Amino acid sequence: MPMTDIEKTAEAGAASERDERVNLLDFDGEGLAAWCAEKGEKPFRARQLTRWIHRHLAADFDEMTDLAKSFRAKLKALAVIEPPQPIAEKKSADGTRKWLFDVGGGNAVEAVFIPEDDRGTLCISSQAGCAMGCLFCSTGKQGFNRNLRTSEIVGQLWQAERELRRDFGVTDPNDRIISNVVLMGMGEPLQNLDNVLRALKIFLDDNGYGLSRRRVTVSTSGLVRQIDKLAEAAPVALAVSLHAADNALRDKLMPVNRKHPIEDLMAACRRYLKVAPRDFITFEYVMLGGVNDSIEDADRLVELVRRERVPCKFNLIPFNPFPQSDLRKPDRERVLAFCRRLNAAGIVTTVRKTRGDDIDAACGQLAGEVRDKTRRAERLAKQKAEAIMILQPERRKKG
Ligand code: SF4
Numbered sequence: 369m370p371m372t373d374i375e376k377t378a379e380a381g382a383a384s385e386r387d388e389r390v391n392l393l394d395f396d397g398e399g400l401a402a403w404c405a406e407k408g409e410k411p412f413r414a415r416q417l418t419r420w421i422h423r424h425l426a427a428d429f430d431e432m433t434d435l436a437k438s439f440r441a442k443l444k445a446l447a448v449i450e451p452p453q454p455i456a457e458k459k460s461a462d463g464t465r466k467w468l469f470d471v472g473g474g475n476a477v478e479a480v481f482i483p484e485d486d487r488g489t490l491c492i493s494s495q496a497g498c499a500m501g502c503l504f505c506s507t508g509k510q511g512f513n514r515n516l517r518t519s520e521i522v523g524q525l526w527q528a529e530r531e532l533r534r535d536f537g538v539t540d541p542n543d544r545i546i547s548n549v550v551l552m553g554m555g556e557p558l559q560n561l562d563n564v565l566r567a568l569k570i571f572l573d574d575n576g577y578g579l580s581r582r583r584v585t586v587s588t589s590g591l592v593r594q595i596d597k598l599a600e601a602a603p604v605a606l607a608v609s610l611h612a613a614d615n616a617l618r619d620k621l622m623p624v625n626r627k628h629p630i631e632d633l634m635a636a637c638r639r640y641l642k643v644a645p646r647d648f649i650t651f652e653y654v655m656l657g658g659v660n661d662s663i664e665d666a667d668r669l670v671e672l673v674r675r676e677r678v679p680c681k682f683n684l685i686p687f688n689p690f691p692q693s694d695l696r697k698p699d700r701e702r703v704l705a706f707c708r709r710l711n712a713a714g715i716v717t718t719v720r721k722t723r724g725d726d727i728d729a730a731c732g733q734l735a736g737e738v739r740d741k742t743r744r745a746e747r748l749a750k751q752k753a754e755a756i757m758i759l760q761p762e763r764r765k766k767g
Contacts, residue, residue, distance in 0.1 A: 391450045392421055393519035393526065396569035397576065407442060415575050421449055422522075422576040423541040425530045451523025452477070454531075467528060471496055471520050475513050477554050479524040481532065481546065487583075488532075489548040492524040494564055495555025500589050502609070502622050504654050506690045507554045515560040521567040525549060525577065549579060552587040552607065558594035568602040581605065581645035587652065592628045595636040603643040607650040607683070608633065612660055613668035621660075634676035641679065648679045648716075655703055656687045657696030666709040673715065682710055682717040 395403060401414040413435070420432045429435070429443045452469035455476060459465050463483040468476045477493035498505070499512035525546060532538075532545040549571055551557040557564045564586070570576040571584050586598060587607040595606070610630075612618035618625040625633075637649045653669075655661045673680050686703050687695055703719055710717035 389446055389448045391517075391519045392417065392447050393449060393451055393522050394517055394566070396518070396566045397573050398569070399566065407446065409439060409442075413439065417443075418570075418573060418575040422526070422570060422573070423578075425526060425533070425541070427451075450519065451526045452520050454527060457531075465528075465532075467524070467531075469520070469524060469527070471516060473513075477516065477520070477524070479528055479553060481528055487547045488545050489550060490525055490528050490546045491550050491552050492521060493553035493555055494521055494551050494557040494560050498555045499559065500556045500622070500624055502589060502611075502624075504611070504621065504656060504687055504693070504695055506693070509692055515563060516555070518563045518566040518570075521551075521563060522570050525571070544577070547579070548583045548585070549577075550585040550587060550607070552585070556589050556591065557586050558588045558591045558598065561594055561597060565598075565601050568604060572602065572604075585650070589622055589624045590628050590633045590636075591624065592632050592636045595640055599640045599643050603640070603645065605646050605650070606637070606640055606644060607652055608637060609654075610651040610669075611654050613665060613672045617660060621656075630672070631676070634672075634678050637678045637680075638676075648681050651680050651682050652685060653682055654685045654687050655698040655706065657698040657702075659695065661698040661702045661706055663705060663709055666706045670710065670713040670715065680715065682715055683720055684717060685720045686722075688722075 390403065392400065397414065397418055400417060401411050404411065404414045404417070416435060417432070420426045420435075424431070426432060427449045429440045429447075432440060432443075435443075452471050454467045455470045456468040457465065465481045467479050469479065470476055475496035477496055479493065480491045482489045482491065493516065495515050496513035497510045498507045500508055502508045529544065529546050533543075536545060538545060551564065568584060568586070571579045572581060581602075581604045584604040585607050586604055587609065588595060589609045598604075598606070609622070610618075611621050612625075613630075615625060615629050618630060628636075641647065641649065651673075653660075669682070684703060684707055686698055686700075689695065689697055707717050707719050
């Protein structure tokens with residue numbers, strides 16, 4: 369019988385469970401306080417520990433010099449600080465860096481660091497593989513393996529910041545190189561909500577990474593109920609993968625739309641905006657040559673967001689073809705014309721800059737070394753057939 373997601377996640381933690389030591393990277397502040405209390409320690413010990421782990425990025429309890437020796441001895445016996453280990457790293461000429469992290473069982477996930485003049489953004493993964501099956505996504509084509517544990521999500525930031533600090537010679541723990549985090553790598557973050565929420569709390573915790581809610585972005589393919597849960601528990605900035613202006617096309621590009629059509633998604637966006645740290649939603653829009661990149665498509669988008677009254681910005685992402693994909697890169701001119709059309713309608717729109725081209729680092733299209741365990745050949749054949757259908761001109765007449 370195939371394992372459930374919960375069983376797969378539990379299996380991933382089995383190594384630490386076997387030696388019965390907990391991985392402290394799995395706890396948010398509240399969880400760590402509860403764990404410390406269970407061990408007879410005062411709540412301020414949890415805050416001290418959080419600072420050592422997430423600010424100083426310490427992995428060795430002996431470094432934690434303001435903790436009593438007896439507490440350090442207890443920690444060594446009962447706990448570990450164990451992020452996923454990098455198995456490959458690539459550095460682009462433009463400063464972009466990509467890490468491939470081993471998460472056990474033959475699975476690996478990617479994180480990408482993108483430096484800009486005024487910020488350093490880390491794009492991290494939330495699942496090994498992805499079950500959402502978006503037609504244009506290489507991760508989707510690998511199928512779903514399992515949810516990442518909190519330690520594996522937070523561990524990507526922990527490892528990347530540590531490595532960048534070392535390379536740039538930064539010693540002050542208050543000097544952060546990574547100023548922004550986006551959950552836009554492998555996986556649908558809101559399908560792994562509990563672990564993602566714990567990770568977000570650590571990112572936002574003043575004793576942890578101390579990031580403001582505006583600097584942490586969760587990107588979703590459009591899971592309506594989970595958007596509401598995120599709004600309640602940790603309303604950070606929200607990016608929504610839209611990719612089509614009508615249900616007919618979105619149904620084909622993103623199977624999630626068959627369950628949560630555009631109107632329901634827009635209503636969830638309006639609810640989210642009541643608590644969001646920004647007064648707009650970012651819509652991601654992958655531009656697929658000959659599929660959704662015409663001026664008429666741009667006009668339909670304008671009509672959609674006006675009709676649905678969702679203040680928004682658009683981020684256009686020219687599709688980057690990968691093996692096993694029959695979709696095309698859009699013409700540069702069409703992308704620019706599309707962008708101009710949205711801007712002329714008063715919707716702030718940008719075209720995502722290509723970064724890390726030489727290391728294949730495009731976020732959301734992360735090519736995989738993740739082993740597919742979910743009938744890959746069958747899925748690929750089905751997705752190819754769907755792509756061919758979409759490319760047929762008759763579709764637009766029906767759409
Ligand atoms: S685009 Fe995102 S949600 Fe869709 S298959 Fe890829 S990783 Fe999953």
